[in-house]
Amino acid sequence: MTQPTPAIVPQSAVRRLPRVALWLFCAAYVLPGLFGREPWKGNEFTAFGHMLALAEGASDWFNPSVWGQAPELDALLPYWLGAWAIQIAPSWLSAGFAVRIPFAGLLGLTLASTWHGVYYLALSPQAQPVPFAFGGEAQPKDYARTIADGAVLALIACLGLTLLSHEASPILMQLAFVSFAFYGVAALPYHPRYSFSALSTGLLGLCLSGAPSFAVLMAIGSGFLCLLDRQSTSHQTGRQHALWLLLMGLAVAALATLLDVWQWRLMPLHNDWQEWRSLLRLVAWFTWPAWPLAVWTLWRWRRQWTSLHWSRHLVLPMWFTALTLTTAMVTRSSEQTLLLALPSFATLAAFALPTLRRSVAALIDWFTLLFFSGCAFIIWVIWIAMQTGWPAQPAANVERLFPGFQPSFGWVAFIVALAATAVWIWLVTWRTAKHRQALWKSMVLPAGGAALCWLLLLTLWLPLLDFARSYKPWVQQIQGVMAKQEAYEARTGCLLSYGLDVGQMTAFHYHGGFDIKSIETTSNEQQSTCPWLLVDNDLRPELASVVRLHEWNRVRTIRRPSDNNEDVTLYHRRHP
The missing domain is CATH 3.40.190 (D-Maltodextrin-Binding Protein; domain 2)
Known part of the structure; x- marks a missing residue:
């Protein structure tokens, strides 16, 4: 028999996060960076070059190239999507802005898919809290909804998601399709038809967005887990799910071969401790603050994933995380590959919430409060220095680092930044009051702080960032x-x-x-x-x-x- 769950949660602790509040969190994170800027140098502008060439008829749709140079990733769908956006956009809309619109939708799809995937994982019997002798324990759907809310907040809070998820590049499309496939596997025992559709879309989308080998490995590994799952489905159903996933893996391989999009640009494992240390540092800051909570989850729920009767709500995100981390170790673009691990990291982090001690939750709150409040304060001080010349040292630093930059004042950006700061102050006041029951409370300040700082950067500092990062x-x-x-x-x-x-x-x-x-x-x-x-x-x-x-x-x-x-x-x- 499986060991008792470590989650002891009363019904009062699964109070629903208001949908308007969750949507505002997501909107405050997704929308900044969509307006008022040019495409930025690096992955975004390189991808934009191929999209523009396709839209202007200067490139072959099945063999994208521009000025004789093929894209870094053997991807098709991201460039097609950007080219279609340019072609259907009205003449008064710039090509750079038109491209960002569908990719902002992909970021929204990532957040929605993560929520639904975690919701169905939290519905599994092994993930449910301990039943009380006289009732009063959290109801399954309320508990699952609360855990899913916490997962989305944890995903928004991840530092590594900030920049790469707001660039119109193939890696953002891969992130959306990974999260979509994650949702498909998670919901298989509950809605097989919808899950198969999501899995097909996710795996085929990964194939067309430059990660066919990753999609095949994901399909085979997920099928193997379905075959071994004895808790959520019957043996016959598990075999059917595993067979279907295997067929999907074969279909992805066939499509990748037909379109000639296979790529094996792997490196041998590092043999230098300095390189390993750099990689570990990258993982540590990129997945912060999800990774400490994920480690806590693995420890507190260890009996649920180390026994023969393992729990899918732990093993499934563990598999996605392990696959992505392993891939990051043997690729040159470790930072981009790590982006694909964030939904599964956020999932594991969310299952730490029912087991957190009050002292740990307080530590998270205070650290988050000091860190993001300090960042917001610095952003405001430097903006004031750019506008007024005081304080003198920050103004001099900006002038030295960005010669030729002329600060400008925008009322809309200023009002939005001021309103966001006021909301942050209200959120801190709310969190430090006696609202200690909801499970998602420990993720409110990390997610709110990440959204606040990103919004301030893309309003107050947008002219400076556009000057520095655009051509x-x-x-x-x-x-x-x-x-x-x-x-x-x-x-x-x-x-x-x-x-x-x-x-x-x-x-x-x-x-x-x-x-x-x-x-x-x-x-x-x-x-x-x-x-x-x-x-x-x-x-x-x-x-x-x-x-x-x-x-x-x-x-x-x-x-x-x-x-x-x-x-x-x-x-x-x-x-x-």
Whole structure:
């Protein structure tokens, strides 16, 4: 027989978190970053380049490439989704904003899928609290709803979710499909038809978004767990579920082979302690504050997952977590891969809530209060310094780090930030009052603090962040240099590049309107019609081997205002 559950929960402790409050938490987290900014450098702008090329008909839909460069991930669906968004968007909507809309929906889908997955896991008999002798224990559905609320709050609170989940890139689509597949496996004993639909969508979506091998492993491992599950389903039903998951794994493998999207870019395990320590540090901050609660869950519920009659509400998220962490150890993009582990980490963290001691809950509250209040205070102080010049030191630091940045004041951003800060103060006051019964109470301040700081950054600091992370100021700076040259207006259309990556080339095409061409893939005849040449400064010594230098005048070397590692040198073609 299984050991008694460690959860002792009265009905009074499963008071429902108001739906409006939960929706506001999610909206305050999802919406900031959607408005008022350009695509940011890195994964987002590189992906945006491929989406824009597809939308403009400059790339093959089944073999995406731009300027002769294939995407880093052999993905199709993320680029298709972005291209479709650009094509159907009205003319007054910028392509960058149009792309972010469906990806914001994917983040919302991640939160919703995590909630429903945890809800069905918490409904399982092994996850239910201890029944009281005279009644009064938490009712199953109320208990499951409360645990699911706590899981969503724990997911929002994870530090690693903040930036990557707000970028229109393939990794966000993978996160949405992982959470969708997680929901499908979790709900199998309760709604097989809906679960099979969710699993099919999740696994096939993962295949098309650049993770076919991950999808196959997920299907096989989840099927094996269904086969061994004796508590939630009968033996025959478990076999049927396992067989269906195996077939889905085969279907994913066949589709990946047909579309040629397999990729095995694995590295051997690290043999250097410094690399392992860096990876452990990354995991520690990326999954904070979910990982300490997840460890506490594994300890307090240890009898439910170490015995032969294990509990699916623990083993299933453990399997998803183990698969993702293992993958992160053998890939170069560890940070992106770890993003896929956050829904399962949040699930394990949520099951710690019924077992937390009051002293531990108080420690979480005080640490969260001090940490996020301090972060919010720093954000406000630096914003005031940018606007007024006082305090002098933060203002000087901003000017030194971001030369050329001109602060601007926006009433809408200011009012939203002020309202969010007021809500945070109210939330802290509410939490420190005598509201000690609801299980989700320990996750309110972490989730609220994470949403507050992200919202403040994307309102008060949005002009600064956009200046630092977008390419638009850099393109405008280079256009200003071009404007001083002879015949700029008449000959500005074509621009040759040497050593620039996809994101940088896309920036000059999108922000500057240039017909940009890579010098490595352009014929001599086509090169002769371009009046401008832009060269990565590190490759200047090699330039003589690819162009006739006597045909070009060096204009100047231009440094990107917020990044010393993106110096480029501009050349202008000499008149014949």
